[in-house]
Amino acid sequence: MSTRHRLLAAAAGALAEDGFAAASxxxxxxxxxxxxxxxxxxxxxxxxxxxxxxxxxxxEAVDDYRRRFAEVRTLPELLALGGELHATEKERGHVAxxxxxxxxxxxxxxxxxxxxxxxxxxxxxxxxxxxxxxxTSPMSGLVAPAGMARAVxxxxxxxxxxxxxxxEAAAAAMDALSLLGVLAQxxxxxxxxxxxxxxxxxxxxxxxxxxRT
Amino acid sequence: MSTRHRLLAAAAGALAEDGFAAASxxxxxxxxxxxxxxxxxxxxxxxxxxxxxxxxxxxEAVDDYRRRFAEVRTLPELLALGGELHATEKERGHVAxxxxxxxxxxxxxxxxxxxxxxxxxxxxxxxxxxxxxxxTSPMSGLVAPAGMARAVxxxxxxxxxxxxxxxEAAAAAMDALSLLGVLAQxxxxxxxxxxxxxxxxxxxxxxxxxxRT
DNA sequence: GTCTATACATAGATAGAC
DNA sequence: GTCTATCTATGTATAGAC
Numbered sequence: 413m414s415t416r417h418r419l420l421a422a423a424a425g426a427l428a429e430d431g432f433a434a435a436s437x438x439x440x441x442x443x444x445x446x447x448x449x450x451x452x453x454x455x456x457x458x459x460x461x462x463x464x465x466x467x468x469x470x471x472e473a474v475d476d477y478r479r480r481f482a483e484v485r486t487l488p489e490l491l492a493l494g495g496e497l498h499a500t501e502k503e504r505g506h507v508a509x510x511x512x513x514x515x516x517x518x519x520x521x522x523x524x525x526x527x528x529x530x531x532x533x534x535x536x537x538x539x540x541x542x543x544x545x546x547x548t549s550p551m552s553g554l555v556a557p558a559g560m561a562r563a564v565x566x567x568x569x570x571x572x573x574x575x576x577x578x579x580e581a582a583a584a585a586m587d588a589l590s591l592l593g594v595l596a597q598x599x600x601x602x603x604x605x606x607x608x609x610x611x612x613x614x615x616x617x618x619x620x621x622x623x624r625t
Numbered sequence: 626m627s628t629r630h631r632l633l634a635a636a637a638g639a640l641a642e643d644g645f646a647a648a649s650x651x652x653x654x655x656x657x658x659x660x661x662x663x664x665x666x667x668x669x670x671x672x673x674x675x676x677x678x679x680x681x682x683x684x685e686a687v688d689d690y691r692r693r694f695a696e697v698r699t700l701p702e703l704l705a706l707g708g709e710l711h712a713t714e715k716e717r718g719h720v721a722x723x724x725x726x727x728x729x730x731x732x733x734x735x736x737x738x739x740x741x742x743x744x745x746x747x748x749x750x751x752x753x754x755x756x757x758x759x760x761t762s763p764m765s766g767l768v769a770p771a772g773m774a775r776a777v778x779x780x781x782x783x784x785x786x787x788x789x790x791x792x793e794a795a796a797a798a799m800d801a802l803s804l805l806g807v808l809a810q811x812x813x814x815x816x817x818x819x820x821x822x823x824x825x826x827x828x829x830x831x832x833x834x835x836x837r838t
Numbered sequence: 839g840t841c842t843a844t845a846c847a848t849a850g851a852t853a854g855a856c
Numbered sequence: 857g858t859c860t861a862t863c864t865a866t867g868t869a870t871a872g873a874c
Contacts, residue, residue: 415839431732433646436867447841452869454839508731514786515728518721519644527790551808559801562794563784570783571776573727577740581775588772592805595764598826599808606819613811628857649849660859665851667857 416454418444423465428505432516432523435462459522466513466526473506474533481537486600487545490538491593494568495586498575507572510534514569531569535561549600550611629667631657636678641718645729645736648675672735679726679739686719687746694750699813700758703751704806707781708799711788720785727782748774762813763824 422444426435437458441448455461477497484490501507510530517524539561546552575582599610635657639648650671654661668674690710697703714720723743730737752774759765788795812823 431728433729434732437869438867448868449842449870450840458868511786512728512731514790515644515725516646518725518786518789519647524790528794531787531790531794551804555804556797556801559794559797559799560804562787562791563780563798563802566783566787566795566798567776567780568783569786570779570781573724573731573782574744574775574779576731577727577737577744578775581741581744581772582779584769584772585776585779586772588769589776591764591768591773594827595808595812598823606822609819610811614807650851651849661850662852662860663858671850 415444415446415450418446419451419454419461420465420468423461424469424509425505427462427465427512428509432512435512437461459520462513462516463522463526466509466523467529469506469509470530470533473501473504474537477537481541484541485545486593487596488590488593490541490545491590494564495590498568498572498586502572502575507569508576511569511573531562531565535565538564549596550607550614551596551599554614628657628659628663631659632664632667632674633678633681636674637682637722638718640675640678640725641722645725648725650674672733675726675729676735676739679722679736680742682719682722683743683746686714686717687750690750694754697754698758699806700809701803701806703754703758704803707777708803711781711785711799715785715788720782721789724782724786744775744778748778751777762809763820763827764809764812767827 419440422440423435426440426443430439435458437451438448440458440461441451451458451461455464477493480493484493498507510527513523513527513530517527535558539557542557542561542564546555546557571582571585574585599607632653635653636648639653639656643652648671650664651661653671653674654664664671664674668677690706693706697706711720723740726736726740726743730740748771752770755770755774755777759768759770784795784798787798812820
């Protein structure tokens with residue numbers, strides 16, 4: 413394993429486990445078992461290293477899940493996969509890492525670029541699933557899969573942050589969310605008549621956007 | 626305005642605008658226009674000041690919205706209020722501040738306490754609305770308002786983080802979310818027969834929890 | 839490519855004058 | 857209560873030996 417590679421992995425780990433604020437050149441180098449100066453030799457700056465590490469590790473993580481996403485056919489399946497992803501990635505730290513990157517990105521444009529890259533990478537997967545899953549639903553054509561996918565991904569990151577703050581409450585939140593999938597799924601099997609009725613209700617309710625004054 | 630008070634406000638502002646990593650005793654004191662040593666005189670440590678500032682500012686923010694939450698009667702209204710809150714608080718920085726606190730909380734137990742306090746404060750408001758709004762819905766009794774409220778609040782924070790990373794995409798995500806409210810609202814007006822049908826579908830689908838092997 | 843050594847900025851925190 | 861001055865630790869980054 414090359415030093416460059418070790419630094420990438422160490423930076424990703426430092427972000428996930430120690431957080432953005434503690435991801436210094438010294439702590440990353442120590443984690444990688446190499447000298448601190450090599451951070452600057454290989455990547456120029458800590459920000460550059462973090463940027464590279466996020467892109468690298470997000471590519472790896474998404475690759476691992478690409479097949480799983482492709483198998484999803486229903487919304488509850490998507491939520492089940494989300495729950496599984498939540499559990500696995502809590503150990504591996506990929507999503508926690510993203511949360512840290514997004515927090516750091518609030519003031520660092522370079523990290524913001526990495527965060528955009530990461531969210532897009534995950535969202536593209538979710539979007540493909542949503543487009544497939546919602547095609548036969550009364551919601552089809554009314555909801556933009558791209559926007560919904562971003563909402564799902566961003567919301568998921570919020571939940572991941574919450575997980576570290578209050579594990580029990582976060583678990584209760586995940587449980588409650590599973591109902592949304594059940595709800596959408598229940599709409600699927602309504603039959604053509606009820607389906608059309610539901611759809612017309614949705615269209616009528618959706619057009620005049622809700623505005624409060 | 627007392628020095629103590631100025632420090633609280635400055636700490637809240639530093640968190641929201643400069644981020645957790647940049648919220649140092651010196652930068653906060655500069656923002657408050659007081660000497661750096663006063664942070665330690667009044668609060669003992671930076672972590673203690675941040676903790677106090679978060680609790681103080683969350684109490685203020687929630688107070689501002691208490692009445693508005695109490696007026697909400699439907700899910701689309703809740704989402705509309707959420708959108709408005711998103712817009713106003715982006716300027717005031719209360720939710721961005723929470724995002725920073727949650728990011729910092731990943732490794733700092735004291736900040737984790739503040740984060741729990743903050744999420745609970747918002748969630749209690751959301752929970753009351755959800756309990757009221759869902760009472761007449763086919764979902765009543767199936768979804769735990771407490772868990773759902775936490776999911777909404779945590780997800781909202783994720784969206785707020787996303788806002789700084791990719792404003793256009795975040796706006797698209799908010800738009801897509803508004804459909805969820807419309808969806809639930811459309812279920813409300815289905816009439817008693819369809820309502821019961823929907824409810825039985827939900828109950829059947831919900832009981833045997835979706836598990837993938 | 840990797841190391842040691844070091845320059846320099848900024849962090850948290852405290853002592854003591856006022 | 858507030859200030860100046862200072863200690864100490866840690867951060868980024870670079871120069872130069874190997």
